[in-house]
Amino acid sequence: MPGAIRPRGRPTWAPSSPATSPTPAACCVQRTRGELGAARANSAAGGPNPLTARELAVAELAAAGLTNKQIGEQLFLSSRTVSTHLQRVFHKLGITRRGALRDALLRHAYVI
Numbered sequence: 001m002p003g004a005i006r007p008r009g010r011p012t013w014a015p016s017s018p019a020t021s022p023t024p025a026a027c028c029v030q031r032t033r034g035e036l037g038a039a040r041a042n043s044a045a046g047g048p049n050p051l052t053a054r055e056l057a058v059a060e061l062a063a064a065g066l067t068n069k070q071i072g073e074q075l076f077l078s079s080r081t082v083s084t085h086l087q088r089v090f091h092k093l094g095i096t097r098r099g100a101l102r103d104a105l106l107r108h109a110y111v112i
Helices: 024-044 053-063 068-075 079-093 098-107
Strands: none
Touching: 053 068, 053 079, 053 098, 068 079, 079 098
């Protein structure tokens, strides 16, 4: 019975045809898998995976030669948070060293 109320006030859900109608949870899972697949495809193909504003700010300061502690003091972040932002930036830009950060930002058309 669609919309029927169970004893604790939670509505029940009954599909019109169990074989053809997916549950609401299945719809969410399907949509999420599609979105994740698209994100992975973009990332693997070198597609757009833009840096957040905070990641870009941290990356620019790191490329300018500041330490994690100095970046944290300037942006009011802990050095651990700065480190986390830099790890994400490195992953998104496909680099492994801090020294490659400036060139990677230029290559990906981020203004320094």
